[in-house]
Amino acid sequence: xxxTGPLLLVGAGKMGGALLEGWLRRGLDPAKIFIQDPALxxxxxxxxxxHGIVAGESPSLPQAPAVxxxxxxxxxxxxxxxxxxxxxxxxxxxxxxxxxxxxxxxxEPLHETCAVVRAMPNTPAAVGEGITVCVANDRTSESQxxxxxxxxxxxxxxxxxxxxxxxxxVTAVSGSGPAYVFHLAECLAEAGIEAGLPPDLAARLAxxxxxxxxxxxxxxxxxxxxxxxxxxxxxxxxxxxLDVLMEDExxxxxxxxxxxxxxxxxxxxxx
Numbered sequence: 001x002x003x004t005g006p007l008l009l010v011g012a013g014k015m016g017g018a019l020l021e022g023w024l025r026r027g028l029d030p031a032k033i034f035i036q037d038p039a040l041x042x043x044x045x046x047x048x049x050x051h052g053i054v055a056g057e058s059p060s061l062p063q064a065p066a067v068x069x070x071x072x073x074x075x076x077x078x079x080x081x082x083x084x085x086x087x088x089x090x091x092x093x094x095x096x097x098x099x100x101x102x103x104x105x106x107x108e109p110l111h112e113t114c115a116v117v118r119a120m121p122n123t124p125a126a127v128g129e130g131i132t133v134c135v136a137n138d139r140t141s142e143s144q145x146x147x148x149x150x151x152x153x154x155x156x157x158x159x160x161x162x163x164x165x166x167x168x169x170v171t172a173v174s175g176s177g178p179a180y181v182f183h184l185a186e187c188l189a190e191a192g193i194e195a196g197l198p199p200d201l202a203a204r205l206a207x208x209x210x211x212x213x214x215x216x217x218x219x220x221x222x223x224x225x226x227x228x229x230x231x232x233x234x235x236x237x238x239x240x241x242l243d244v245l246m247e248d249e250x251x252x253x254x255x256x257x258x259x260x261x262x263x264x265x266x267x268x269x270x271x
Contacts, residue, residue: 064089
């Protein structure tokens with residue numbers, strides 16, 4: 001992960017911390033990393049102190065940063081971008097993971113010629129199992145895209161799209177998707193309790209089942225539909241359950257409504 005200059009991480013929350021851990025695991029020199037976070041100063045100091053990284057409200061960099069990673073809440077993005085604009089150099093790329101912030105809105109407080117990459121990671125990045133979808137503005141060079149991909153791949157898979165309009169649906173499917181899966185585990189545990197299982201056992205079975213099925217889905221050469229059919233014996237217990245879940249496409253319809261609502265909210269936030 002060779003960089004031509006410093007990396008400024010703006011944001012010391014969970015996603016910023018997950019990215020930092022991934023970069024350090026990949027061998028990025030801590031001396032090249034600087035952290036600032038006006039909203040979470042205590043978290044910033046803890047994160048920096050743990051890894052021996054320079055941090056502050058506006059840390060002094062030895063030269064213009066090669067990359068500025070914006071990992072703050074969307075509502076803070078504009079103010080933060082305005083504050084960091086003087087730090088930009090001719091070759092700086094701004095990599096934003098602020099949900100709902102468009103390339104145009106990100107570039108507005110910066111120099112007109114600034115390279116900007118908008119990215120949507122998800123929370124499994126905390127354990128190196130995330131997936132991030134990216135889109136770049138037309139001022140971003142191939143080498144800058146390569147650097148951004150290297151940074152994001154430290155916490156999981158990376159996919160590029162050319163149409164920014166897709167990012168709202170990306171946010172609804174993969175960005176918010178882990179919460180849907182966690183809710184599934186909640187509901188499965190509660191159903192187990194109603195079926196007579198002790199709460200601790202129901203929770204353990206639900207957690208292990210969801211995690212194991214996800215690992216199998218990731219590692220298998222088969223798609224989800226094939227894996228579902230493989231575990232479903234005719235007239236068996238799984239078939240009986242799926243008859244309920246798939247009746248009138250109830251679950252499919254519910255998820256479609258959920259994704260549509262999340263995508264709409266993403267569009268509202270970016271307007």
